[in-house]
Amino acid sequence: MQPFEYASPTSRSEAVRLLSPRWGETEALAGGTDLLGLMKDYVCTPKRVVSLKRIADLRGIHLVPGKELRVGAMTTYRELTENESVRRHFPVLIQAIERIRSEQLRNMGSIGGGMLQRPRDWYFRLGYGLLPEKDGQAMIANGDNRYAAIFGNSGSASWVSPSTIAPALIALGARAALYGPRGLRVIDLDRLFTTPAQPGEREHTLRPNEILTEIIVPHREGIRSAVYEVRQKEASDYPLVLAAVTLELRGRSIRSARVILGQVAPVPWPSHEAESALVGKTLNEETAEAAGEAAVTHATPLSMNRYKVQLTRVAVKRAILEAA
Amino acid sequence: MASCKYSWPAANERHLIGKRISRIDGPAKSSGRAKYTLDINLPGMLFVRSLGSPYAHAKIASIDTSEAEKMPRVKGIQLMKRAGDEVQWAGDQVAAVAAETEEAAEDATRKIKVEYQELPFLVNEADLNHAKTAGRTRIATQEKVGDPDKAFADSDAVVHEGYYGIPVIVHCCLEPHGHVLQWTGPQNLRCYSSTQSVSTLPSVFAEAMNIPANNVEVISHYMGGGFGSKFSMDLWGSAGAQLAKQTGRPVKYLLQRAEEMEVAGCRPSGFARIRAAAQKDGTLTAWESDCWGTGGPSPSGVLPIPYVLTNIPNRVRNHTFVMTNIGPARAWRAPNHPQACLLTMSALDDLADKLKMDPLQFFMKNADLAPENLGKVYREELQKAAELAEWSKYWHPRGDKTPGHLKRGLGLSIHTWGGRGHVSNCQVTIEADGSVTCELGSQDLGTGTRTVIAIVAAETLGLPVDAVKVKIGDSRYPYDGSSGGSTTVGGVSPSTRRAAVDARDQLFAAVAPGLGVSAGQLEAVGGRIQVQGDASKSLTWKQACRKLGARKVQAVGKNPGECMLGSSGVGGAQIADVTVDTETGVVKINRMVAAQDCGLIIDMKTAESQVYGALIMGVGYSLFEEKVMDPLTGRMLNPNMEYYKFAGIGDVGELVVHMMTGPGYDERGVIGLGEPPVISPGAAISNAVANAIGVRVPSLPLTPERVLAALEQKGEMA
Structure with a gap:
């Protein structure tokens, strides 16, 4: 691990001042479950690490019933699962978090850090960068891509977005509050994620000297929701594919739907095809199956991950049926 | 068997042997008091990190360490390769740096400049033609018996033909490979080593360091697994000893997890096209x-197939070695057997299906094709396993016809192993304070060796287990064999028995006159020395020992030695019960059943533990494990415990272990157990999946990807 300076500010403005406007020079530290490993492997080599632990107003869970849930970015997964209002009103979040099958990760990992964790892609983790290339060839497309993206994968960044919580939050319509030198901005959570195309770009739209301060989730009664993960293992492991679904029903008829896929694209992947296949239909097995089929219409699997197309089909179908 | 002086006690005289006894080092291990090599920290100790090659195959043009030497806190650098050397796998170590902190050592390795000339590499051997074109193959001698052509051509023969495969995997010992090395004098080296070979390692270090072997002490009190990969000093042992010498300070050189997985050993792969034939009644003919x-850059062993049922009358076997840059092969728990078992038992299970025969009947019928009269053992074990797995209730012909996407299936497999006890020397000392000590230059890899020694000594002396102190894991104790090939318990139990009997008899001789009898009339039972048949004439153990005065009783027992206390050759049958989700290809284990023999069992609890552990390891390599090699760079892509997937407790299902004991088993004496139960899970699980979904998934691990591909090929994907 390269030597680095450690800063532990107590306010968000101080934190932002300590962060460099250029990527690579500084890193913000939340739960530490990802960054420290990346530093030990020299994948991240910041000169300064800015801990966010002592900034009190980055923690906490507040529910305004009928309006919104506000969760400080440094709130741990464990704090979320132990919160009665979250358990009662956002069961899909609890479902997603409890599928992180590592007690240690749930204890240490924060909701904000979870959104901003780096890709698990093995080429990235071995130090080949976010756009891994060898002799001008995209490494993922030409190498071992069994776990890689089946959507949005035409460039070199064809790894998958790692968060298993973001799809559920996006399906719930969550927004993210970002704080930087120019103050606060609030964006739709799905806008936090992007696919880098040029060297130096990251997979998040967060600026290098901004911090994620809060996740804001609209609260509406009567929304049905579920997340379905296809996992090879019960023990700690990332799912192969996941689908998060929210449905608004009138009787058995679907008024509106959000279907967000995880582990299939460099960003949490909204499936408009699946959503269109649902709206106006009666919620039943046939509809769910058709939505699963629609979800993969435009899939572009790579040489070794065609099986993920089938897994996506099934995850969408099962998430819908579980939400019903 | 009671006619020989050292014989094992008869069943009705065993107070400890064969009972469920908790391991004696359990509290030390679970409380953290037990110090593993990784826990050894010495004053002034330096930390070593190594620089590995990023290329799978390259020639080293030059190595420049000048910048690394100038790094802060760096105290020494050793080259492990020279200019002109070739590296044969990615991660192969080039240089090692000793520094005052782990971080400083790691940082300095990155300042070493190595120029490589890249050479062509091969890391994917599943495609044999590709390997042939690359000039990376060598053909082993064909082995042929009978007239297979004629047997296959027989009009009555039912013939099955198939392709099967099992990939390269790694050991991933919980405790990584390595040593803490300390020069205690100019010519004296102390090695705290994570090793399967305490007694033989000193001579290896001695030769490397050019010092007398008796000046080397190897210590391994506790160890976090070896599985066949930790017999040697290794590159890191010699480089570490040099660094300790060069710096004048102790050094700690344990491999990092990624390094462990890249360079510390591979289980060779096995792929085969197989034809098998039987008569319509199921009798195997060809x-x-x-x-x-x-197995890496050198040819590895020829897989012993057909496995177990080796006496198929007409048979021919061809084997091609593929030389690759995947890393070095090392013995992996039952070398060559899990591969041979998967290939053979899958093909025979497919043949049974073609015969429309219940595989249980098929294997029962052909069990006598196994050597060494194991046929009876297999039939008994298959019967027992079938009963515990509820075979008659849950087995069905191929393809679960239950509606829906969840399909359940059962599969079985049988295996064999030798397990004859190795050379062992045990010194038992009884002193006037009543203390009993057993000393052996053996080691406990985590299997329960220490406990077994204590049980044998305690049983022989009529004492409770905790009255015996076992000293192992130090090369200053009497020479003992390496722990490999399931030879340890079969080695240390007889040597301890012989030593304890002799020590006991000496004690009898010392106390007999006082009791007014001859030594031969005494027995040691229930913590007393008493006259046989007359408990009124007795001494407590402590009273008896006090009679020794300043003398102590000491005896050395050897293995091999007088009286038959052990033998070799075990069977074993396993049944897997699985559920497959045909929409996702995910395989779940419902239950694993193992019926296992290993002769006379010393500690039922640690014996069962061995089998539980083997089943867990077996589920891992059947469903998850694979050394994934990058076709572009030749590097291992999953040198971590995230993408090199292991079974967790939620993945292994219910584990049912039945140890075969009693007449027909006990009188074979002690036989090793470590290896046999890990052999069958691959085949049993693969057969269970085929039974569930109605089609063979040809290669392990049985990932969703492979299961879905097999279903698709069959045209039955949901």
């Missing part, structure tokens, strides 16, 4: 196999 596999 076998033909074209097999290949890789």
